[in-house]
Amino acid sequence: MLKNGQSIPLDSIPESSFEQFRSALLAEVSGGARVVNFSAQPIGEVRAILFAVLADDAQGSLRVLKTRVDDSYPSLTPDCPQVHMFEREMWENLGLTPVGHPWLKSVRSHDDPANHPFFTMVGQDVHEVAVGPVHAGVIEPGHFRFQCTGEVVQHLEVQMGYQHRGVESAMVGGPHKRTMSQIETVAGDTTIGHAIAYCEAIEALSGTQVPERAQALRALALELERLANHVGDLGAIANDIGYLPPAAFCGRLRGDLLNVTTTLTGSRMGRSFVRPGGVTQDIDDAMLTELRATLDTARSQCVDATGLLFDSRSSVARMTGTGVITADECRELGIVGVAARASGVEVDVRMHHPTGWYESAGLSPVVETTLDSLARVTVRRNEIEQSFAIAEKLLKALPGGPIRVTCADLKSNSFAVSMVEGWRGEIVHLATTDADGRFATYKIVDPSFRNWSAVTTAMRGEQISDFPLCNKSFNLSYCGFDL
Amino acid sequence: MTLDASAIIFTATGFIFAPLLFGIINKTKAFVGGRTGAPFLQPYFDLIKLMQKGGVYSVTTGWIFTSAPAVVLASVGVVMLLVPLATSGAVFSFNGDIFLFAGLLAFARLAMILAAMDTGSAFEGMGASREAMISAISEPGLLLMWVALAVITGQFSVEGMLGGDLNFAWSSAAGPAIVLLLVALFLLMLAENARIPVDDPTTHLELTMVHEVMILDHSGPDLGFLTYAAALKLWIFAALLVNIVLSIYDGPLWATATIFGVGMVLTAIAVALVESTMARLRMIQVPELLTIAVGLSAMSAAIALGVR
DSSP: OBOTTEEEEGGGSOEEOHHHHHHHHHHHHHTTOEEEEEEEEEOSSSOEEEEEEEEETTTTEEEEEEEEEOSEEEOSTTTOGGGHHHHHHHHHHHOOEEETOTTOOOSSOOSOGGGSOOOOOOSTTEEEEEEOSSOSSSOOOOEEEEEEETTEEEEEEEEOOTTOOOHHHHHTTOOOTTHHHHHHTSSGGGHHHHHHHHHHHHHHHHTOOOOHHHHHHHHHHHHHHHHHHHHHHHHHHHHHTTOHHHHHHHHHHHHHHHHHHHHHHSSTTOTTTEETTEESOOOOHHHHHHHHHHHHHHHHHHHHHHHHHHHOHHHHHHHTTSSOOOHHHHHHHTOOHHHHHHTTOOOOHHHHSOOGGGGGTOOOOOOOOSOSHHHHHHHHHHHHHHHHHHHHHHHHTOOOSOSBOOOOOOOTTEEEEEEEEOSSSEEEEEEEEOTTSSEEEEEEEOHHHHHHHHHHHHHTTSBGGGHHHHHHHHOOOSHHHHO | OOOOHHHHHHHHHHHHHHHHHHHHHHHHHHHHTTOOOSOTTHHHHHHHHHHHSOOOOOTTOOHHHHHHHHHHHHHHHHHHHHOOSGGGOOSSOOTTHHHHHHHHHHHHHHHHHHHHHHTTOHHHHHHHHHHHHHHHHHHHHHHHHHHHHHHHHOOOSHHHHTSHHHHHHHTSTTHHHHHHHHHHHHHHHHHHTTOTTTOOTTOOOGGGOSHHHHTTTOOHHHHHHHHHHHHHHHHHHHHHHHHHHHTTOOOOHHHHHHHHHHHHHHHHHHHHHHHHHSOOOOGGGHHHHHHHHHHHHHHHHHHHHHHO
16 A cells, blocks of 8 residues: 555565455456556566556555566456556567457557557448558657448557657666656656656655645646646647637647746746756746736636637537547546546546645546537636636745755665646556666556547547547547557 | 620639639638738649649559549539629520539539549548538539529529529519528538538548548649639639629629629638638538528429419
8 A cells, every 4th residue: 555656665565466466456446446557577587577556546545466477367358448558568568468358469569560450340331441650730640440331430449659769668777867858758748747757756766855845836837737738629629620710719828828837947848847856947926926917817818718619509519429438438448537537537636646735735626427529628628727726826825945855866676656647637657666776667657548548439439520529639649658 | 605705704704713712711711710811812822833743643543533633623614604794694505504514513523533532542432422422412402493593583594594584583572582592502602612511621630521532642733723623613603692692783794793703702701701600510410401401492492483
């Protein structure tokens, strides 16, 4: 048992037999826990230690399960679908075979498509549509394979990996000098989110207490990142349904919000701001006044811009009923973030596993229950309002004191989990250290890693012409998945 | 058949100014969206640019693909000659030329659909099937519109239907039929010219496209031909619409021509305003909208028959 942002010695995690591990995991999951991480640490040639981190949202606690396996183990996916991607990932990275996995193929590599055939349907009415990895818009590369009957999508398979950079393997033996920059580019639009997750892992492993002012500034930066991205998403969605006025309005507002981030952090994307031990830049009273004024203006303009989108019957009608994913499907697949909350699943790290400033924030999750694209858009609109309120609260009572302390060396043979609610959803970083206090393993779970399954599920039985809207309503990262 | 200078000048004007409609639409959309937008003449710049380029041809395509742009442009170009300026007569006209009008537009569409399927691309195949679906509903609407006009005026040529007899009909009991017809024609214009709410001419999302995805493989002068043909087609539909409204007015030619010009600009602005104030429909709802247009056409024809 541990909490978000804590570390424990590796030895203190009881190692169980695989059978015990399996039954404990399934029991926790049926009791409502979520698998937030399932990864392996290789030891020797074939043997590996499996770690499963289960989150109990009601208690705000995390439970770590540990077991030792040889080169194969009975797959957990048939009984617990939310681990399906984790098992595929371990199979690809370490050759650990989950025996009985229903769709075992690599997650990121696709050097020989013959080894990894796409799911296909046969029949006279079926046609296959292949989209990507090169797309018509300036977006990231990913391949989408549709099996359609007429305009109806029967099955969609997403193949990622075109931007695999090996971030996790580059971390081993770290922290290195370049580690911080690599973390900030795990997903460029979630710079702050991943940077905080990494820094909290480091702080947990080194036993560092971050000053209050730094915690507040981090929270402010995280909410600004959420604001800019949510506003940008609403504009992009308006653009995709051919309703241009809110697209232009939101696009401009996103720029304003990025400029606020620049005032705070010195960079539009918030680079080089969050560092282990605190933050790199402080704000003075003049900047505080400027931030307040700009955010006030942006807040009222956001109401106008989202009003354009929501007051238009045709755009509301366009989004209603498009890309439905039920709460049960979300729970089964371990969907996180905006996508889960739009289906009525209350998961928000800021409320259930708060760290830093959020521990005393007393927020409640923004939830919608209509399950469709409109719900995901509505969640964004309401979170924009919530984030503005948080930012206002933060700026009103910014704690004093230092903004950074020095971190001690990392403890040896330790284990830490840190979770952050990025704008897309739950970011999970898991670190273990070796005897020298260097990273033995570092596992990053971007919300996109979980949520691409939501896109494919939501597209079942949908019109293929609705895919762009449905996809944009999730707006997942490709590089965050590819790592 | 008549051949008078004013008709030739009118049609030539149409050939010259048709792309400007796109310019006006895009400028208006930009204005409503709070942007500056591309210059009014941008469609011309684009056409000039395209005509100076070479073409790229996929190895899977054949003569159907290469000949389609010329077929489409020629077909739509001939239809241009059938459209008169109010009561002043078209470049050429004969009894029953409405079938030539409808047939040539259908033929142009057939050429586009076949060319799209010739590429063997999944995207273009989907675009072709959607285009066929939309036309299967909108073409009956257009034919019913001609039926209504034929009943109202007792004429069987495009020129005749839009001529003096329509002017008399406004003040007769057939007046409401003409109004219904205008609404139907406006909806059909949006559908036939791939505008919002049926299609989105500005989207980059190939899975949602209809017209744009069918011309995805065309490049250079071929794309120029198709883009110009699309401009001419919009001009034809807008001219029909303006002519029917204009038939209420009976004045000197110069005044008619001026009103016609203003009417064309207003039509373009109306199209742009529709596009600026609403999202595109879900593809699955497009037939419902088109059915409304067909219903209005049918009602117009029924009223015309009833009051005859």
